Amino acid sequence: MTSLAAARITVDESLCASTGMSESVAPHLFEVGDDGALVVLQPDVPADLVEDARAAARSCPTRALAVS
Amino acid sequence: MSLTLPEVDGIDLSDEEFRARPPAEREAAFLALRRHPRIPFFAEPDFPFIEQGPGYYAVTRHADVDAISSRPALFCSGEGAVSIADLPEELREFYGSLISMDDPRHAKIRRIVSKAFTPRMLEALVDSVESLADEILAAARRTAEAGDGTFDLVKEVSAPLPLAVICRMMSIPEADRQLVLEQLNIILSGGDPELVATPEDAIGLVLEAGAALSGLMQRLADERLQTPTDDLTSALVRTEVDGETLSTQEIASFFILLCVAGNETTRNAITHGVWALHENPGQKARWLADPSLSKTAVEEIVRYASPVNWMRRTATQDVEVAGQQFRRGDKFLMFYGSANRDETVFTDPDSFDVGRDPNPHFGFGAPGPHFCLGAHLARREVAVAFRKIFELLPDLEVAGEPDRLRSSFVNGIKRLPVRLTGAS
Numbered sequence A: 001m002t003s004l005a006a007a008r009i010t011v012d013e014s015l016c017a018s019t020g021m022s023e024s025v026a027p028h029l030f031e032v033g034d035d036g037a038l039v040v041l042q043p044d045v046p047a048d049l050v051e052d053a054r055a056a057a058r059s060c061p062t063r064a065l066a067v068s
Numbered sequence B: 001m002s003l004t005l006p007e008v009d010g011i012d013l014s015d016e017e018f019r020a021r022p023p024a025e026r027e028a029a030f031l032a033l034r035r036h037p038r039i040p041f042f043a044e045p046d047f048p049f050i051e052q053g054p055g056y057y058a059v060t061r062h063a064d065v066d067a068i069s070s071r072p073a074l075f076c077s078g079e080g081a082v083s084i085a086d087l088p089e090e091l092r093e094f095y096g097s098l099i100s101m102d103d104p105r106h107a108k109i110r111r112i113v114s115k116a117f118t119p120r121m122l123e124a125l126v127d128s129v130e131s132l133a134d135e136i137l138a139a140a141r142r143t144a145e146a147g148d149g150t151f152d153l154v155k156e157v158s159a160p161l162p163l164a165v166i167c168r169m170m171s172i173p174e175a176d177r178q179l180v181l182e183q184l185n186i187i188l189s190g191g192d193p194e195l196v197a198t199p200e201d202a203i204g205l206v207l208e209a210g211a212a213l214s215g216l217m218q219r220l221a222d223e224r225l226q227t228p229t230d231d232l233t234s235a236l237v238r239t240e241v242d243g244e245t246l247s248t249q250e251i252a253s254f255f256i257l258l259c260v261a262g263n264e265t266t267r268n269a270i271t272h273g274v275w276a277l278h279e280n281p282g283q284k285a286r287w288l289a290d291p292s293l294s295k296t297a298v299e300e301i302v303r304y305a306s307p308v309n310w311m312r313r314t315a316t317q318d319v320e321v322a323g324q325q326f327r328r329g330d331k332f333l334m335f336y337g338s339a340n341r342d343e344t345v346f347t348d349p350d351s352f353d354v355g356r357d358p359n360p361h362f363g364f365g366a367p368g369p370h371f372c373l374g375a376h377l378a379r380r381e382v383a384v385a386f387r388k389i390f391e392l393l394p395d396l397e398v399a400g401e402p403d404r405l406r407s408s409f410v411n412g413i414k415r416l417p418v419r420l421t422g423a424s
Helices: A021-025 A047-059 B016-020 B024-036 B061-071 B090-098 B107-117 B121-147 B153-157 B160-170 B174-185 B199-226 B232-238 B247-281 B283-288 B291-305 B375-392
Strands: A005-011 A030-031 A038-040 A045-048 A065-067 B057-060 B149-153 B310-315 B319-321 B324-326 B331-335 B396-398 B413-415 B418-419
Touching: A021 A030, A045 A047, A045 B331, A047 A065, A047 B396, B016 B024, B016 B199, B057 B324, B061 B310, B061 B319, B061 B331, B090 B247, B107 B121, B121 B149, B121 B160, B121 B375, B149 B153, B149 B160, B153 B160, B153 B247, B153 B283, B153 B375, B153 B413, B160 B232, B160 B247, B160 B375, B174 B199, B174 B247, B199 B247, B247 B283, B247 B291, B247 B375, B247 B396, B247 B413, B283 B291, B283 B331, B291 B331, B291 B375, B319 B396, B324 B331, B375 B396, B413 B418
Parallel strands: B057 B331
Antiparallel strands: A005 A045, A005 A065, A030 A038, B149 B418, B310 B331, B319 B324, B396 B418
8 A cells, every 4th residue: 555545535426417527626536427427536535636526526516525 | 886775675576677777777686685684575577378477586695596506305496497487397398308307307317418518528529619619700800801890799709609519519410500599599589579579479489499499309310310420419319218218309308408508608608708808908908918817717707697597496395595484386586697796705796807716606507406517518618719719809899888688587698799900
């Protein structure tokens, strides 16, 4: 292990509408898949990406993302 | 604002005359409503052939719009989102599609189409938006040079660009684009007398317009079923929800939604943006000097323009908002432009600031499942439009007042006279 995950991203599927906002803010962490469902590319977020994850969560228009 | 605030009792948002008042007067009315402790109630405007409904609450504060929009289980869209009056169900689905639909069906269909509008997918489209903008602006310059140097920005630039982009996404043939534009203008006229002679004509004309667009889409859908390509139309005809493909009628409705949502809004954002930069030359100079402001400038244009005036929600049960009690079935109009100038959220809300940050505007709708599907696309189109205007039409200046659309629903500009100083 080079780095321990500093935070974890969870998606509330009942809220997510795949608006792509998280993907636009943090494309290395999120991608809307071919079936239209949001894929979290790195659910366990290393320390240097935690701020990106939080910014993506803040930008989500459906408030479907949690970073804890 | 130096205006004296009007008495809340004297304001009637349903009055057609209200829409015709100068923007500053309307802003003052909304400011008075935001400061009023109660969420005000208005009688519904008259619509021919539709029984007058019970009225609606006008939600004007940022926090209250958020509280309604973000709780779709309590405030649904399925009773109608784009019409104050309750429309017959067929008409609602026909003209609303996803926008007047609730989860779970809304979520299933939205996910299918959302992929086409994600930032990654739109990357591929950016080059074509740029080349379309190049062609359109070159044509505008030719129009100016062939005449006296003036032209209508809406006709030559703001309208054709979003139309060309959405038509390219859906593969609408060039020959059909004028038809699409004309029919959309009628659907979204909101009873503006220039487009619809009398209110009695409105419903018939709107139905005819819908039928014309629907016919075009059915033809295209049939073609794509035979010969699929990688366009959005092909994706729609292949789509299955709960094991069933979308009906031709559903595809046509979705096409109308995309056209309406993807054209008028962006068209008006571009036009309002050019007007705002004209009225705020310091901001224009600032943006020209620093192209990296594009991101915040585009958001500010969308906040300032607020192209959609409102969306409706209906209470699914007795519910409280801002300490006020409401009953199941109560209607709410969320006034986005008012929320976007809420002085408790935005510093100096009436000023146009291309560097505004943070800018938590509701120009693409407020939080919730119906947040604008095309937000990423619209941002790119507006950004490209202004970059290209600065580059290819650096001598563009506004030559007259905007001619505003008298619509309840769309904050539209029908015409904006401009001139190219280098062309005369």
